[in-house]
Amino acid sequence: MSQLDDLFARCKSEGRAALVGYLPAGFPSYDRSVEAMVAMVEAGVDAVEVGMPYSDPLMEGPVIQAAHQAALDAGTRQADVLRAVEAVAATGAPTVVMGYWNPVHRYGFRRWAQALKDAGGAGAITPDLIPEEAPEWLEACRELDLDPIFLVAPSSTDERIAVVGRTNRGFVYAAAVMGVTGARAQLGAGARDLVSRVRAQTELPVGVGIGVSTGAQATEVAGFADAVIVGSALVQALQRDGVDGVRRLSAELAQGVREGVRA
Amino acid sequence: MSESPDAAGHFGPYGGRFVPEALVAALDELTAAHAAAKTDPEFTAELDRLLTTYAGRPTPLTDAKRLAEHAGGARILLKREDLAHTGSHKINNVLGQALLTKKMGKKRVIAETGAGQHGVATATACALFGFDCTVYMGEEDTRRQALNVARMRLLGAEVVPVSSGTKTLKDATNEAMRDWVTNVETTHYVIGSVVGPHPFPMMVRDFQRIIGVEARQQCLDLVGRLPDALVACVGGGSNAMGLFHPFLDDTSVALVGCEAGGDGVETGRHAAPLTAGEPGVLHGARSYLMQDEDGQTADTTSISAGLDYPGVGPEHALLRDSGRATYTGIPDADAMRALEVVAKKEGILIAIETAHAFAGAFAWVQQQRDPEDLVVIVNTSGRGDKDVDTAARWFGLVTGEELAEAELVRAHEGEQP
Numbered sequence: 001m002s003q004l005d006d007l008f009a010r011c012k013s014e015g016r017a018a019l020v021g022y023l024p025a026g027f028p029s030y031d032r033s034v035e036a037m038v039a040m041v042e043a044g045v046d047a048v049e050v051g052m053p054y055s056d057p058l059m060e061g062p063v064i065q066a067a068h069q070a071a072l073d074a075g076t077r078q079a080d081v082l083r084a085v086e087a088v089a090a091t092g093a094p095t096v097v098m099g100y101w102n103p104v105h106r107y108g109f110r111r112w113a114q115a116l117k118d119a120g121g122a123g124a125i126t127p128d129l130i131p132e133e134a135p136e137w138l139e140a141c142r143e144l145d146l147d148p149i150f151l152v153a154p155s156s157t158d159e160r161i162a163v164v165g166r167t168n169r170g171f172v173y174a175a176a177v178m179g180v181t182g183a184r185a186q187l188g189a190g191a192r193d194l195v196s197r198v199r200a201q202t203e204l205p206v207g208v209g210i211g212v213s214t215g216a217q218a219t220e221v222a223g224f225a226d227a228v229i230v231g232s233a234l235v236q237a238l239q240r241d242g243v244d245g246v247r248r249l250s251a252e253l254a255q256g257v258r259e260g261v262r263a
Numbered sequence: 264m265s266e267s268p269d270a271a272g273h274f275g276p277y278g279g280r281f282v283p284e285a286l287v288a289a290l291d292e293l294t295a296a297h298a299a300a301k302t303d304p305e306f307t308a309e310l311d312r313l314l315t316t317y318a319g320r321p322t323p324l325t326d327a328k329r330l331a332e333h334a335g336g337a338r339i340l341l342k343r344e345d346l347a348h349t350g351s352h353k354i355n356n357v358l359g360q361a362l363l364t365k366k367m368g369k370k371r372v373i374a375e376t377g378a379g380q381h382g383v384a385t386a387t388a389c390a391l392f393g394f395d396c397t398v399y400m401g402e403e404d405t406r407r408q409a410l411n412v413a414r415m416r417l418l419g420a421e422v423v424p425v426s427s428g429t430k431t432l433k434d435a436t437n438e439a440m441r442d443w444v445t446n447v448e449t450t451h452y453v454i455g456s457v458v459g460p461h462p463f464p465m466m467v468r469d470f471q472r473i474i475g476v477e478a479r480q481q482c483l484d485l486v487g488r489l490p491d492a493l494v495a496c497v498g499g500g501s502n503a504m505g506l507f508h509p510f511l512d513d514t515s516v517a518l519v520g521c522e523a524g525g526d527g528v529e530t531g532r533h534a535a536p537l538t539a540g541e542p543g544v545l546h547g548a549r550s551y552l553m554q555d556e557d558g559q560t561a562d563t564t565s566i567s568a569g570l571d572y573p574g575v576g577p578e579h580a581l582l583r584d585s586g587r588a589t590y591t592g593i594p595d596a597d598a599m600r601a602l603e604v605v606a607k608k609e610g611i612l613i614a615i616e617t618a619h620a621f622a623g624a625f626a627w628v629q630q631q632r633d634p635e636d637l638v639v640i641v642n643t644s645g646r647g648d649k650d651v652d653t654a655a656r657w658f659g660l661v662t663g664e665e666l667a668e669a670e671l672v673r674a675h676e677g678e679q680p
Contacts, residue, residue, distance in 0.1 A: 054558075054559065055428065055559040055560040056428070056433065056434075056437050056545065056546075056560050057437075058283070058437045058440045058441060058444075058546075059283050059441075059444065061441075062427075065427055069427075069428070072559060077557055078557045078558075101281055101544050102543050102544040102545060102552070102554065102558040102560075103557055103558035103559065104558070105542075105543055105544050105549075105558060106541075106543060106554060106556070106557065106558030107557075107558065127283055128281050128282060128283055128544075128547075129281060130280060130281075130282065130284055130287060132271060132279075132280070133279050133280060133281055150284065151283065151284045151285075152284055153283070153284050153285035154285075155285050155286075155287075155288045155289070155447060155448070156284055156285070156287070156288065157288055160284065160287055160288070164284070175283075175284075175285060178285055178444065178445055178446075178447065178448070179441075179444055179445035180441045180444060180445065
């Protein structure tokens with residue numbers, strides 16, 4: 001059982017969805033980013049995605065793009081990302097890295113997988129990597145018992161969803177809407193459809209991300225998904241109101257997740 | 264070698280698809296449409312018709328006799344893509360992709376552009392086909408190439424200045440990718456070079472191959488034999504790939520790619536990933552890349568906006584590793600000297616991108632034994648009208664004050680129509 005398997009089993013027994021929170025390492029500074037991630041966990045976030053800042057994050061909307069650039073401008077390095085993973089994993093919450101592929105490629109994915117494992121990481125979400133391009137990465141994950149997490153999107157065919165379902169471990173990350181990250185006023189019917197299409201292909205838990213920003217939306221998504229994933233809204237809270245803002249939003253989202261009526 | 268890539272778009276260890284899952288379905292659709300088009304006589308006839316009657320193909324092969332003295336007596340033949348409609352080879356690819364867009368039933372097209380040549384070509388094809396067109400261009404480049412922004416707008420395109428990151432071609436490409444991820448159902452992304460996820464590097468090469476196919480026959484007709492070398496500039500690498508590809512199995516023909524050497528490759532301020540980069544992943548493919556030790560994309564330097572890009576097409580990466588082609592970084596100063604020579608000796612004002620190829624050709628010939636026996640084809644990929652302002656400053660033909668004054672006069676004229 002991986003850390004994420006344990007988490008999803010526990011949430012299932014509590015009859016609720018898990019809450020996954022994202023913040024980039026090094027934004028606005030290394031210390032503040034770790035402080036904010038620990039605060040998320042204390043306020044009820046079940047698992048943490050540590051964002052690896054990247055110069056060309058092409059799945060990100062303006063909020064996370066700006067945070068990545070600020071983290072890089074502040075001098076954030078690979079070693080800092082791994083150090084942040086270690087600090088957050090020490091809280092006991094499963095901690096994964098959300099990372100674009102080139103920094104991992106450059107580090108050497110085997111070496112990087114080992115470093116992630118040593119830091120206590122549970123796995124990695126790779127937004128610009130598809131399973132077909134990742135045989136060696138998958139082998140490294142298998143050897144080290146790390147969870148490789150690929151995404152599915154509303155445009156994914158059932159065949160593609162089946163491939164991701166067979167390859168992933170931990171959970172399947174379902175991008176709720178077509179587009180880049182960022183808060184949306186409405187999530188639309190696409191997310192629910194996508195989750196049921198994923199369920200038809202795999203037993204793995206399904207997490208829904210992109211667009212969720214409020215407790216009410218968390219409640220809505222928790223009604224049909226196994227995990228609610230929030231990123232941009234937390235980044236914005238950190239930017240606007242500091243660590244306290246992150247703590248407040250995390251508590252609101254955790255409450256929202258617990259109010260979700262499981263279908 | 265000319266059989267590359269494999270079914271998943273790999274050129275040896277390069278290429279492939281490093282993209283968000285959201286794009287995979289569209290890339291599959293495009294791959295299928297391109298494969299079907301290749302064997303569809305109606306498609307090829309329509310493309311041939313457009314290339315002939317609209318783009319002005321075939322472009323001539325010019326025997327540049329007065330350049331010989333700058334090339335150790337070698338015979339220099341210019342493949343005149345600068346004479347194609349819109350002023351560069353970019354139109355070859357854009358017309359092919361526009362036809363595919365129509366076949367796929369999409370009505371909206373997006374593109375990235377650096378200097379504006381690909382943006383202008385795309386805006387042109389969209390006007391011709393009646394597509395809605397949005398072009399992403401780095402804010403820095405919209406300022407440097409204001410005239411091309413106006414050209415695109417005249418042609419009916421929306422030009423979106425991109426203010427993220429370095430505000431240049433790399434960031435314009437990021438923004439176009441973000442648009443595509445959002446609107447992929449209705450929109451085709453016309454990538455302008457042999458870069459990006461599969462099938463783009465293969466497909467754009469196939470649409471640009473006509474350069475090499477024509478040049479090969481024209482050289483045989485003119486000289487009675489194959490050339491000794493082909494020289495082309497390489498940013499993403501589409502004009503080079505288009506010229507090289509039909510010659511890949513002609514092993515007697517040397518292939519020379521000229522990257523942007525900026526202030527000199529040894530200074531680190533350049534845009535020459537094949538010469539001084541490392542393998543990496545950017546914009547959907549694995550290839551050579553300018554990056555720092557953490558895998559962050561490095562800043563690039565070049566006088567040429569069209570070559571000022573940290574990545575390069577994956578097929579070039581394979582040709583580099585196999586040794587079939589050689590690549591060299593041409594410093595800004597050498598390129599500008601070549602631009603002046605070609606203008607004064609042949610009466611042809613070439614683009615600054617293209618000038619890198621001429622500088623590379625002159626240098627290559629000097630390194631050979633018996634240069635007077637050699638025949639070299641230089642891909643004259645684009646015309647230099649867009650670069651007159653940059654060149655005027657470089658050569659001190661006009662002073663900064665004069666340029667500023669001219670701008671002021673024009674601005675005032677604009678106020679009193």
